[in-house]
Amino acid sequence: MKITLKIWRQKNATNPGRLVTYERDGVSADMSFLEMLDVLNEDLTTQGEEPVAFDHDCREGICGSCGVVIDGVAHGPQRTTTCQLHMRSFADGDTITVEPWRADPFPVIKDLVVNRGAFDRIIAAGGFVSVNTGSAPEAHATPVPKVDADRAFEAAACIGCGACVAACPNASAMLFTAAKITHLGALPQGQPERAARVVSMLDQQDAEGFGGCTNIGECAAVCPAGVPLETISQLNFDLRRSMTPSRRH
């Protein structure tokens, strides 16, 4: 098929970027979106033009490296990662606009590559259970009801791609943070630090410059891992509870 690409090109963090148009022919419907970009880059290299920089690694939808805004939607028309999007989702003759994640806490490094280091710092602020290697009790010492384990898993499936931030009109990272709060809060192992965790992770989220959550729900609508919006309610529940002195640890 034939398509027209409009791709954001930006040499580095300080240069202004712009959309550049590339006409493509012979695109196969079975190609992944990133394979389509690979072929473009091969052709650009042949023509002596620098290839388009984009983040990607596993190409299985799990590492969370890839992610671009396609026609205004984070990861494009399917609710999946960019690497799992295939060209069969587009029609012959389509014009496709490709941009990086847009959010102040995710500054552009080059072309479609952004810096998502803020997510690591939010995790470092409390997204863990404090248990040193070697100090764990026997795995079966604490049974966990299956419903709790399943609920924890559902939230823990977050791949940290940042689509939630890119989709949010406020550039809020609430779904990302709430996923970790919900995952650890649903399990007995996460209880001792539950109150402190929600406060410190939210403080870090604010310090990074992410916007506030106004319950719009664009985040969950584009989340390729299917993290549910109700995790944000859980976060708010935990936050309120952490303010009750008797529950504070």
Place this chain on the structure above:
Amino acid sequence: MVDGLIDGLYRDGEPIADTKAPAGPLAERWSTRVFTGHLVNPANRRKLKIIVIGTGLAGASAGATLGEAGYQVTSFFFQDSPRRAHSIAAQGGINASKNYRNDGDSTHRLFYDTVKGGDFRSRESNVYRLAEVSGNIIDQCVAQGIPFAREYGGLLDNRSFGGVQVSRTFYARGQTGQQLLLGAYQALERQVAAGTVTTHNRHEMLELVVVDGRARGVIVRDLVTGEIETHLADAVVLASGGYSNVFYLSTNAMGCNVTASWRAHRQGALFANPCFTQIHPTCIPVSGEYQSKLTLMSESLRNDGRIWVPLAQGDTRDPRDIPADERDYYLERAYPAFGNLVPRDIASRAAKRVCDEGRGVGPGGLGVYLDFADAIERLGRDAVVAKYGNLFDMYRQITGEDPYQVPMRIYPAVHYTMGGLWVDYDLQSTIPGLFVVGEANFSDHGANRLGASALMQGLADGYFVLPNTITDYLSAGPFATVGADHPAVVEAVTSVQDRIQALLSTRGTRSVDSFHKELGHIMWEHCGMERTEDGLLEGIEKIRALRREFWSDVRVLGEAGELNQALERAGRVADFLELGELMCIDALHRRESCGGHFRAESQTEDGEALRNDDEFAYVAAWQWGGGDGAPVLHKEALHYENIELKQRSYK
């Protein structure tokens, strides 16, 4: 070919031995080693610096644990976050001999299954230790809040994997690697907050610094600014993963590479069993020339899916229209005891065989069916969704076909490399102070890794083994301060800069990827699922020619002082072009079949791998020959005192 060399390719060197594993009863060796190794007291740990390369299961768990112990840890990785490392993509599960199922499992059985599965080419001491700590890994991960699958009683669920007859695999749907890695990543980030670990994202190791015979640091490139940086330490830990991407198409992530290991090899670390590569039987088949990677469908699918091809050649009917008596469930037929759950090497070759017979399905006849119709009828669709839902979704996303309706098509693909840098029982390479953990080392899987054992090994190395063995080396430190102006450092920095300049200044006509693809074709054709004397010799000639062409005709655009993804790939492909040749030489010299290494000249009447224990019961540890020099082979003899060497049988 040069005169005076064996097969015109290599030289024999002195034998090598693992001097760190204690003698005595198998079950006591690990505790003996931990007790006899020197310790470092907590106050002195603060003065010791350790560099860790890579943040997969082994690197993240090692970094976190060493940080908790109080060392100064610096971690480097080429991705933008430690959580992206390719361990994240492991699907099926992690083995542990908890015997929660009361089905006869034990440390000894996990040890036995792993040595047998590796076709008797791994060390007894190492594998026993792996089995011994397997239960601690599960305890640790549960305590971290990893949401493993559970039963309604609240206890952990298990499933079966290939090559075993017990249920010992713990899992988190089809995303076990993701959950385990996030646990290790969170432990690492906790140490970042505590100030014991410093992370450097988007940094790639391009050289090892060796001073007075000890590994003392690394030269890295900041991938965003292009700056070449020197980092010095008391010890260096490589946790940089495997080298499947030498085949271009593999199930590895696009960035996986051998560069850190290969640079260490060129500095003197021996590279062991490079030809031991694993071809995974259940991957989504190739769809076109533009294909960039292959996607694995977890081995756990073989618990309930049935593998078959049509009985007749060239049968192009819709699979649902082929009646049962015109189907060949070839694994169930040939291996009744293990059925669809035979080890990976056997399942892969069986698939190749039926396709070679003209009974393959899908485009080019390169595929077999993995059929869930019976499982859906027996268990109900909901149960199948609960167990495998994400894998089915992934399959549908990639192929556009619905596996709930039509059988999946699968074909073998390169997945894992058992070979890697040679290490002793302490996980120390032949360069003092250079330790190697996880897939990057060679130690535990012999000639074939069993399913759900990679996660076990990565975390065993990082959480429990390395932190207990590295102390023996570090107890002699801190070592004399090395300045940035030390000749060894200056030489390392200069060689990195020269190489980058060479890649950028060639300005030839061919892209990096075109070379990588061509190398991949050569490796798959000549050093893939089936290897022959003539094929390997031809492969070596082709690789040498391609390498010459690469250095005279590669085209890398852009500059050194910026984010330049083509330049990153060029450096990796240059190293793959050297590794590929060593893999072929190793495969050529090992004139036997074992595990994933199948020499067509050495097979049983049934077409199974035929070992030659009299001549080849050893680890082949290769020394870099230098320049155009030939590699030197050092043999480490393998001794089996607790397991009887015999022909593997899964019938």
